[in-house]
Amino acid sequence: MSREEVYEKLNEIFRDVFDDEEICLHDDTTAKDIEDWDSYGHIYLVVAIEKGFDMKITMGETVTLKNVGEMVDLILKRKG
Amino acid sequence: MHSPFAYPFDGEWILKKRKSLKKEFLAMNVPRLSKKIAVLGGSTTHDIIAILELFLLYHGIAPSFYESAYGMYWQEAMFDSQSLTDFEPDLIFIHTSSRNIPSFPSISMSKEEIEALFQEQYQHFRTMWDRLFERYACPIIQNNFELPYYRLMGNQDVWDIHGRGHYIQKLNQSFNEYASSHENFYIHDIHYLSAAFGLHQWADPSYWNMYKYALSFPAIPEFCHSLANIIKSLYGKNKKAFVLDLDNTLWGGVIGDQGPEGIALGPDTPMGEAYREFQSYLKEYSQMGILLNISSKNQEENALAGLNHPDSLLKPEDFIVIKANWEPKDQNLANIAEELNILPESLVFVDDNPAEREIVTRQFPGVSAPNIGDVEQYIRRIDGSGFFEMTSFSEDDKKRSEMYKENALRTKLQHSFSDYTEYLQSLQMTAKIKDFEPLYMNRIVQLTNKSNQFNLTTKRYTLSEMEALAANSEYIRLCGKLEDKFGDNGVVSVIIGKKEKDCLHIELWLMSCRVLKRDMELAMLDKLVEESKKAGIHILYGYYYKTSKNAMVKEFYGSLGFEKIKEEDDETSLWRLFIENYENKNTVIQLVDEREEPYEP
Numbered sequence: 309m310s311r312e313e314v315y316e317k318l319n320e321i322f323r324d325v326f327d328d329e330e331i332c333l334h335d336d337t338t339a340k341d342i343e344d345w346d347s348y349g350h351i352y353l354v355v356a357i358e359k360g361f362d363m364k365i366t367m368g369e370t371v372t373l374k375n376v377g378e379m380v381d382l383i384l385k386r387k388g
Numbered sequence: 389m390h391s392p393f394a395y396p397f398d399g400e401w402i403l404k405k406r407k408s409l410k411k412e413f414l415a416m417n418v419p420r421l422s423k424k425i426a427v428l429g430g431s432t433t434h435d436i437i438a439i440l441e442l443f444l445l446y447h448g449i450a451p452s453f454y455e456s457a458y459g460m461y462w463q464e465a466m467f468d469s470q471s472l473t474d475f476e477p478d479l480i481f482i483h484t485s486s487r488n489i490p491s492f493p494s495i496s497m498s499k500e501e502i503e504a505l506f507q508e509q510y511q512h513f514r515t516m517w518d519r520l521f522e523r524y525a526c527p528i529i530q531n532n533f534e535l536p537y538y539r540l541m542g543n544q545d546v547w548d549i550h551g552r553g554h555y556i557q558k559l560n561q562s563f564n565e566y567a568s569s570h571e572n573f574y575i576h577d578i579h580y581l582s583a584a585f586g587l588h589q590w591a592d593p594s595y596w597n598m599y600k601y602a603l604s605f606p607a608i609p610e611f612c613h614s615l616a617n618i619i620k621s622l623y624g625k626n627k628k629a630f631v632l633d634l635d636n637t638l639w640g641g642v643i644g645d646q647g648p649e650g651i652a653l654g655p656d657t658p659m660g661e662a663y664r665e666f667q668s669y670l671k672e673y674s675q676m677g678i679l680l681n682i683s684s685k686n687q688e689e690n691a692l693a694g695l696n697h698p699d700s701l702l703k704p705e706d707f708i709v710i711k712a713n714w715e716p717k718d719q720n721l722a723n724i725a726e727e728l729n730i731l732p733e734s735l736v737f738v739d740d741n742p743a744e745r746e747i748v749t750r751q752f753p754g755v756s757a758p759n760i761g762d763v764e765q766y767i768r769r770i771d772g773s774g775f776f777e778m779t780s781f782s783e784d785d786k787k788r789s790e791m792y793k794e795n796a797l798r799t800k801l802q803h804s805f806s807d808y809t810e811y812l813q814s815l816q817m818t819a820k821i822k823d824f825e826p827l828y829m830n831r832i833v834q835l836t837n838k839s840n841q842f843n844l845t846t847k848r849y850t851l852s853e854m855e856a857l858a859a860n861s862e863y864i865r866l867c868g869k870l871e872d873k874f875g876d877n878g879v880v881s882v883i884i885g886k887k888e889k890d891c892l893h894i895e896l897w898l899m900s901c902r903v904l905k906r907d908m909e910l911a912m913l914d915k916l917v918e919e920s921k922k923a924g925i926h927i928l929y930g931y932y933y934k935t936s937k938n939a940m941v942k943e944f945y946g947s948l949g950f951e952k953i954k955e956e957d958d959e960t961s962l963w964r965l966f967i968e969n970y971e972n973k974n975t976v977i978q979l980v981d982e983r984e985e986p987y988e989p
Contacts, residue, residue: 327405
C-alpha cells in the first residue's frame with residue numbers, strides 16, 4: 309500500500325466518522341483542526357481504522373498518536 | 389429496503405456512520421413515542437447513550453436522556469439527585485458490570501465471610517432498587533454481571549466458593565430472584581450477551597484502561613440492540629405474528645415438483661434435520677401466543693400435503709391463516725393482516741427468497757423481513773432479532789392462537805345467518821365488566837399499550853402508572869371480558885374516565901379488534917353510564933385524538949348518541965352525552981358477575 313492510498317482511505321474514514329465531507333488530511337492535521345475530534349471521537353476513529361485497515365492498534369499506540377502523519381506511518385508499518 | 393439496524397447488523401459500520409445515521413432518522417417525518425430514559429452508570433455511558441438512541445429511533449421511540457455523573461449510579465439513586473428528580477424519568481437503566489464489584493472473595497476467606505461479603509454486595513443493589521421504585525415508580529432495567537475475563541483458579545473458578553466466576557453467578561442468581569418477585573424490574577442479560585459476543589472481545593481491558601468503558605467499543609451496538617429490545621417491548625412495539633413461506637423455508641425442496649416424499653424434512657438427512665429444528669423453534673413460539681400463518685406460492689393441496697408429512701412438526705391446525713396460491717406475496721400479507729385484524733407492521737415475514745422479501749418490505753416498510761441466510765442460520769437470525777422480546781406473559785398470551793382459531797369458526801357461523809342480530813344471539817355471549825382487579829393488571833397494561841385501531845385517545849401507561857390510577861378515587865375504570873360459546877376472549881376492552889364535579893372525562897376507551905362488531909362497546913357504555921350515575925355524574929365527555937391508525941373510531945361517539953361539540957383542524961374532536969334519560973343499548977350480551985356461573989341458555 310502506498311502512502312497516497314493510505315491517505316485516500318484514511319480521509320474517507322475521517323469523513324465518515326465525523327460526518328464532514330470537507331475534511332482534507334495532511335501530515336500535520338491534529339485533533340485541534342477537526343471539530344468533534346475529542347476523546348470520544350478518537351475512540352470511534354481508532355475502531356474505524358482498525359476495521360478499515362484490518363489491523364489492531366494497541367493501547368500504547370492509541371494514546372500516543374499525535375497527528376495524522378503518525379497515524380499514516382503506523383498503518384504503513386503494519387500494512388506496507 | 390433493508391435497514392442497517394435490522395439483525396444481523398454491521399456494528400462497526402453503525403459506529404462509523406453514527407452521525408449521518410442520526411441525521412437520517414431525524415429527517416424522517418414519522419410519529420414517534422417520546423420517552424425519558426435515565427441512564428445511571430457505573431462506568432462510561434456516553435456512547436452507549438449515543439448508539440442506544442439510534443436503535444430506539446429505529447423502533448419508533450424518540451428518547452431523551454439523563455446521564456448520571458461518571459460512576460455515580462448508586463449515589464444519584466440513593467441521595468435523590470435533584471436533576472434526576474426534575475427529569476421525571478419514564479424508565480431507569482442501571483449500567484453496572486463486573487467492574488463495579490469492589491471486592492471478590494479471596495482464597496483465605498471462610499464460607500461465612502464470603503456469605504457476608506455477598507450479602508453486603510447484594511444489599512447495595514437491592515436497597516437502591518427499592519429506593520428507586522419508591523421514588524420514581526417507573527420500570528427499572530438492570531444489567532446483570534458478565535463473567536470476569538480471567539480465572540485465577542482455572543476451571544475450579546466456576547464451582548469453588550472462592551472463585552470469581554462462582555461469585556458472579558451467585559450474584560446473578562440473586563438478581564434473578566428479585567426480578568421474579570418484582571413487577572417492573574427487568575434484567576438486561578449481559579452475562580449471555582458477552583458470552584455470545586465472545587467474552588474476550590467483550591472485555592478487552594484496553595477500553596477500560598483508556599476510557600473506563602466496561603465493555604469494548606465494538607460490543608456497544610450489540611449491547612444497545614439488546615437493551616433497545618427490552619425498551620421497545622415495554623412500550624408495546626413487539627411483533628405479534630409470523631407469515632411463513634413453505635418451500636425451502638419450512639422444508640427443503642419444492643413440493644409441487646418433488647412431491648411430499650421428495651422434500652427434505654426429518655432426521656434422515658442433515659438438511660431435513662435442520663428444517664425440522666426450525667419447525668420445532670416456530671412451534672415453541674406458537675405455544676407462547678405468537679401466531680403462525682403461511683404465504684406460499686403453491687397449490688393448496690400440495691401445501692397441506694407437506695404439512696401433513698409425517699416428519700412435519702407443524703400441522704395445518706397450528707396455523708391461523710394459510711394462503712397457498714399464486715397471488716403476489718405482498719397481497720397475501722395484506723390479506724393475512726386483515727383476517728387477523730392486526731396491522732401489517734406487527735408481522736414478521738420469513739421467506740428464503742430475497743426477491744419476495746423485497747416485494748413485501750417495499751410495499752410495507754414496517755414489516756420485518758429478516759435476511760434469514762441458509763437453513764442452519766434461520767433460528768439464530770430470527771432469534772437474534774428480538775422480535776418477540778418478552779417482558780410480560782399473561783394467561784391470554786398462552787391462549788392467543790386458540791382464540792384466533794375460534795374467531796375463524798365464528799366467521800364461518802356468521803355466513804350461515806342472514807340476520808346479524810340473530811347471529812350475535814347465537815354466539816351466547818357473556819361479559820364481565822368491572823373495575824380493574826390486580827389479577828388483570830398485566831393484561832390491561834398490555835392491551836392498552838398495543839391497541840392502535842379501536843383506541844380513542846391512544847394514551848399509553850406503564851404498569852406502575854396504571855396501578856396508581858387503579859387506586860385513585862377520582863377515576864371510574866372499567867375492564868371488560870367477553871366469553872361466547874366458542875371460547876373465552878379474555879380482557880378485551882378498557883375504559884378510564886376522570887370525574888370532575890358532575891362530569892366524566894373519558895381519557896381512555898379502547899377495545900381489542902378481535903371482538904369488533906359484537907356489541908361489546910354497547911355493553912361497556914351501559915356499564916359506564918350505570919357506574920357514572922352511581923357517582924353522581926350527569927354528563928359524559930368523549931375525546932377522539934386522531935392517529936395514523938385509529939380512523940375506524942373517528943365517528944364512534946356519534947354512533948353511540950353523543951353530540952359533537954367541537955372539532956379541531958387536526959380532526960381531534962370532543963363529544964358530549966347527557967345520561968339522565970339514557971337507555972341501555974346492549975341486547976345481545978348477558979352480563980354476569982365474576983362469582984356467578986356464566987349464563988347457560
